[in-house]
Amino acid sequence: MARRKFATLKSFLNYIGVEGDRTIFTWVSASEGDRFAQVIKGVTAKVRALGPANKLVKKFG
């Protein structure tokens, strides 16, 4: 059921204007150390390409 929530959340955030690459979901098992590293590399590369997140981030004070 989490997958349905993620599918709709990713789609909805993208729809209101939060870039789709900021909402990332995947499955990693505890035994997949190498895959975990690959996923994190992939995620950081995508987010780095988009630059700092300003949307939905509250400016404090």
Place this chain on the structure above:
Amino acid sequence: MEKRLIKKEALAGIAKKMAEEFLVWAPVKKEDNVLFEPLQKDGEPYLAYLNSKNAPKNVFFPHTETLMKYTRTEKGMAFSSEENKAAESVLFGVRPCDAHSFALLDMLFDQDKYKDAYYIAKRLNTTVISMACVKPPYASCFCTSVDGEPVSSEGADVLLTDIGSDYLVEFITAKGEKLTRYFGDTKADAAADTRKEEIAAKAKEAIQSKIPAHEVKPILDVNFDNPFWNTIHSKCLACGTCTYMCPTCHCFDISDEVKGADGVRIRSWDSCMFPLFTKETSGHNPRTSQKERWRQRAMHKFKYYVDNFNAIACVGCGRCVMSCPVNIDIRKIVEDISKL
């Protein structure tokens, strides 16, 4: 009192000229809403309006305002106040009912016992320019029932009245007189005064909706437990539309927002219609249902405010009547109370 005449078409220009020198709050048309907002450089005031969507109380009593800031340092907490940050400003073109609301809010925020520094700072630094209502009013306007008039200078520093080809400009207070330089040099003659009186009488006549607002106070005094209260709220959604639109509703909440070592204390609007409004830390809520909340709203406007300040906390602008999503009509409620 200084009185001048200005050409009608000059008015928007005057607002824009003022906006070059200081902050000018003016009615601005945004899509279908007319709102009081700071007039931007390329902005155009929208003066052909009957009344604004929101009450201009947000100029003095914003929806959210920072009361103070604090930081945790090695030597303890460092506090900084925000209270005197009000810039010199003009509130341009409010309706007499809304200007009346400022006089009512003053009684609360600027009373002998308590002085609200945040409100007072803004109030002192703001000159209120009212625009009399001479066009046919909304069918839901009832200012004449609650001590108001469509052409009235109460709560205003300057009053503008459309007397045909010109606006009659009356500088009511010393604060208002400081702005005379913006309004040309044509002195108003006695004929303009006569014309204004005629128009004022006609405008007063045009307010058709009437409520027995002054009659209900003694009835409310003895009817706290009347079964009448059991049903008036039944369709109420418990949203805050009536109170947020209301020019005289002034209840607020204070909360802290903290991030790391920094914190801000903010004050934000609250509404007696919200269940959370009276909920206590223990979980107990003395106003258990919407019945008690609605009774509070009616009592506050027509009894408690009269007890405390000898004035009804309603200016008859009709915003709650028009904006209530379920058509709970304060006029009908007052009418019904008068028959108890």
Place this chain on the structure above:
Amino acid sequence: MENIETKLREEAKRLLLEKKVDVIIGYEKGTLPLTATPCFVTTPEEADNLVWNHLCTQNPVKFVHDLITQHKNAQKRVKPEDRKKKVIGVVARGCATRSLIIQLQERQYERADVYIIGVPCEGYVDGKALKSAIGGVDITEGSIDGDQIKMKTSDGDKAVALKDVLAASCRTCRFNNPIISDTMVGSPAAAMNPDAEYNEVKEFEGKTVEERWAYYSKEMEKCIRCNACRQACPSCYCPTCFAEQSQPQWVGIGEDKTDTQVFQLMRLYHMVGRCVDCGSCVAVCPMGVDLRKFLKKIDKDGWELFGNRAGSSMDDMPPLGKYDEHHDKEDFVFNP
């Protein structure tokens, strides 16, 4: 419509006389021109106040949940042998019956707790669109005459075609006749135009991400946090809304624009599989926030991803309460 109104009153009287229901939630004439407002009918005499027309706007199912919850809570303080059953009658069109189905699916009460008086619906008037169509002038009197709305205004007599000011939700409604009912009043209404229901969403999807964000921000900037949208929504029945929780505090209570965006985002997202497009939140919003632009996307995703139309069948389960390993797409899953 007149005919339906008469039958509705007769039916309401019968149900109250026969004690089939304790209260009927319907609509009565409002105090402002061209308005109808929710009402609670408890006696046969009051049944004559009931109206059914193009001005009946709000989803009454919000009140069904409220009344049942209040009754249940009150019964907790009563000895078991003295507990009373209460049946809530409700005048329900298509969208309202969908809301009832959702509340039933979510096990909020039993089917026998409600008595559904089904009514056919040909759409309701969007008050803001009407006001806009006549240039924002004040309406002093008005009536609906066939397919025309005739008004006396502060700017003289005006007339507007009914179809031009129907709510957006109604124009493309797929379920304008009740899905479930205990009794039906009137014969089924003609279909609306459901084929066009996602046109606006598709157009919006075609915009760039920055354009979409600009629109979302602009709309949410109008919001004054009065909570009318949430309060009017039959699917927003949480005893304590996340927006009011303080430990932790999920979202600030002030007018900060990010707080407003987050509040609305979370409320909107809570509507996956639960928004029936009744349009009540849009109708009650005093500031005219375009909530439907976003809610309709949620509806579209529910349909396209899971084949679910919220509350369209008593046999469905809430779409986020299950999954389908053969048909659910996996293209949102990141695989480096």
